[in-house]
Amino acid sequence: MVSKNQIWANEPALGAVYTQAEVDAVLAALHESMDPHIGFRAKNREMIFEDAFGAYCGAQFAIAYNGAGTALDMVLHCLDLRPGDEVISGALNFVGAHVSVIRQGGKLVLSEIDPATLNLDPADVERRISDRTRAILVTHMNGMPADMKALERLAARHEHPVFGPPKLIIDAARACGAEDGEGPVGSRGWATIFSFQSKKLMTTLGEGGMVTTQDVNLAKRLRRLRSFGKNEEWGSNYKMTKLQAAVGLVQLRRLDAMNMKRIKLAQQRNELLRHVAELTLPPEFQGREHVYYRYALLVPPAWAGELRNEVMLTLNRNHGIGSIVADPPTYLTHPWIREHIGSHSLPLAESVAERLFCPALHPLMEHEENESMCEAIIATVQSISRTAN
Ligand SMILES: *Cc1c(COP(=O)(O)O)cnc(C)c1O
DSSP states (O other): OOOGGGGGSSOOSOOSOOOHHHHHHHHHHHHHHTSTTTOSOOHHHHHHHHHHHHHHHTOSEEEEESOHHHHHHHHHHTTOOOTTOEEEEESBSOHHHHHHHHHTTOEEEEEOBOTTTOSBOHHHHHHHOOTTEEEEEEEOGGGOOOOHHHHHHHHHHSOBTTTBSOEEEEEOTTOTTOBOSSSBTTSSSSEEEEEOOTTSSSOSTTOOEEEEESOHHHHHHHHHHTBGGGGTSOOOBOOOOHHHHHHHHHHHHHHHHHHHHHHHHHHHHHHHHTTOTTOBOOOOOSSSSOOOSSOOEEOOGGGTTHHHHHHHHHHHHHHOOOEEOOOOBHHHHOHHHHHHHOSOOOHHHHHHHHHEEEEOOOTTOOHHHHHHHHHHHHHHHHHHHHHHO
16 A cells, blocks of 8 residues: 555655646747747746846846756856865765866865754864865755855955955755845855756756856856857856746746745644654744755764664655655765865764755645654654664
8 A cells, every 4th residue: 555655755856836837837938939030049038037036036146057057167167266276165065066166176175064054164164264265165955044144254254365255155056045044045145056956946847047146247257158158258058948937937936935835844843843852853943044945854873874774764664754864975975076085084074964864845745744754753763762772
């Protein structure tokens, strides 16, 4: 028998919710494009989507890309890194972000994380900052914004002799629609990168990305770079399609509602799991300071590794609930990153990753369903607790 929960046995392949409005938008854009005098060129739709997204984030400029990966590549390219220039980033991360730093010629310097948020620990960043530091790549892990104020202050304290304070580049691939305590994610730092890949909080038909910035020169350069450099410099084709932009506009209008569903489900989990002594729950907020792209739990230090794996296995096997470790230190999973950073370890990041698991969360989950998932988590933790003692 397939239990109802079985549908959440894996990480949801589509993070957003699609409705008839998205279907209508695609069809309208498709019909329009079939005219040989119009075609599929994104031009106007792309502009409308960019303007709407920029306004939503409180950013002066928004530049659409075909993915967050290429967008981050090009933002890093705009740093014009010289050999030995350093970029600091949190050890728990999406591998793509670190691959991008290395590919663009940066020396990747990994920093420890705050175990409560999985985000960069500003104090540890400050210890690792040097006169070669050109940028701090800040990933808002799993939908929770990092401590931007602290990072801005420390960047200002450590001016590079030629290039000024290290640039804050924010990877908000998982934090579209979140707020960082001062304002919307996307309004701060040098550049913020968003992803509209299929699993993310909103999606433009499975792939897509956006950069927001307040820097007019960066915006101009990013526009050139996605269009073969517009005869002024090197470039390639990183453009979003018209159909993607049309759907993006619809998804953006519904983003707050989709995020609110996630927030409500996470709050319900916090409420139901509060008394489980073995579990460390994600920090709580009232507003959109965490949009719960993923709901992260920590098991006790004594359960690190083996018993954490047992929890995940039992949840999946006995209850049809999928969970993932998001994310382990990138240098443990990607051999190139390991080779690049050489032999050093980040013990805190490694130990937290061994205790971490994120049970599936999706805006289409019903509250009753969420409740039975919590009951399953409690039963599983209790059974592991008995074997552990
Ligand atoms: C998904 C993701 C990316 C890459 O986004 P794409 O649009 O798939 O290229 C980058 N960083 C983080 C943190 C992500 O979660």
